[in-house]
Amino acid sequence: MSWFIPFILASSALILLLVWYSFRQREKKLIRSLHTLLEEAKNGQLTIHKFQEGDYASLENDFYNYLKQSELSAEMLQEQKQVIQTLISDISHQCVTPIANILLYAQLLEEKQTVPPAEIRLISQQSQKLDFLIQSLVKMSRLESGTIAPVTKQQPITPLLHSLALQFQSKADAKEIRLAIDPTSALAKYDLKWTSEALANILDNAIKYSPNGSQIELSAESYQLFTKIEVKDQGIGISEAEIPHIFQRFYRSAEAAEQAGVGVGLYLARQIVEAQGGYIKVTSQVGAGSTFALYLPNEIYQD
Template identity: 45%
Template sequence: MLKKKVSISNIYRGIGISFFILGVCFITAVFFYFQHWIIRASAFLFITSFVILAFIFILLVRKKIVDFSDSISQCIEDIMNGKEEIAFHMESEDLIAKIHVKLRRLYKIMRENSSRNENEKQAIQEMVSDISHQVKTPVANLKMYNSTLLQSQLPAEKQREFLLTMEIQINKLDFLMQSLVKMSRLEIGAITLYIESIPLYDTLALALSSIVLPAEKKNIEVTINCDPHIKVFHDRKWTAEALFNILDNAVKYTEKGGKISVEVTRWEMYTKIDISDTGKGIAKQNVTNIFKRFYREEEVQHIYGVGIGLYLSRQIISPQGGYIKVTSKVGMGSTFSVFLPNERQF
């Protein structure tokens, strides 16, 4: 058995017919029980007025519902079409305004999610492009050297030279892959920072231990001034990684016989770690770019590196409630100031 769909128009029609039938029944009953013409006329005028008012009321209610339906439909249609400017009617306190408030909140959430998705998509595209650019050169070099070794009969000394060059490119790829893994883990929040109040001196010693040999090879003097009793809330392993990245850059870009100093100062809210060098310095217009992923100045392209160390340092320090500032002058050196909170932030 088929069920007929009940429309709003049919409901209105049914209500109108019901009122009309009630009116007819009322008039019939009055004419049947009362003979006086005044009573009959009064009853007729009353029921006629009632029916007319009822129909007017029904029409007004219908118009209100139609306007409500059109308003909500238009609003939803605009949201579905991604319209930038949508008119939400929230001046009054009726049902339409309340629903528009909810729709506005929904629209805002949808826009924020859409914007976030676009930003994430753009970030992924940029990262893939950066990785492709970084990997392309060492892979091309490896293929060239490998092809030369396979196709040419070279002296043993030349073969050894090629193999050593290939090893450098392999090490560069390995370093790049490790850096990318760290970067991705930091960006997606897969790394848990174990923040506790521990001596900063031990963390600095851990970071400095990895640059001692490279600094000695270049005859760079490294000095440290840190009170062994200073305790700061931080994650030892990852903070040492962040400090090492800064120290590693200081060694790379400081000429032979230069100096690197580490100065720790305790302030009221933060403890400042100044890492200063007598290196080449950073141009003022490039200071804001050095923390970007894979950024490297044109003047240092000949020096080994991938331009991800400072980016990782900021990604490590920021979640701990700290920050990094840079002061630099070309030809005079740079100072990287790492600020760590004295009190636990999270």
């Protein structure tokens, strides 16, 4: 009987080995199946697999159902975006002629002087505000849907800053604000038209919320991966609690309520910069001004 105990031990070890091997095989099969489901979900080709009863099959089935619901949710979200984009495009198309007519009639009234100038200016200002809102909605819709994509190339920053300063010089002069451009040889990979629009929205706010006689600095500095463009003002500043919200659509702080605006400029600026592979950072102190920093990729980062 001396051989019996070793035989039992060897048999037990063999059984444990077989159980462990079976477990590992089922585990590998489950992992392969889950990987297959993930790949199919990423490629938009999620299909029903033949599931069997058991804990592993239950997990696999639950995972499939989760991915399927996520896929359906993404499809519904895309359809909703398309409906909204179509609606905005239709509304904007229908509004172009009425807004143009209102502006024309306001100009005619001003020439005839049959209405007090103050009322005419109000008609013109509100019409321009409506036109700006419609155009902004169209841009937001097209950027979000990918209909419009920035075309970037490596180019210097200095011409961009000088063009921006020239564009806003008269508005700055009206408040005796000095636009200072720091000399720079910085380069970045960006779309000139869209980046100009993003910076214009930021500079417009800087002038709007800065006191008379103050200064706004425009500068740029290159790093290894990104080039930073800064717009630094001496305005009313932004509280720390509000900074996470200022890039939301139609967000307007209580301090900004007295100034004209619709709350889409900063949202558009962020969308434009992110569409180029960049990002925006804000540092601010209430009563001491704000600094908006746009980080645009360099050529080396894009390649």
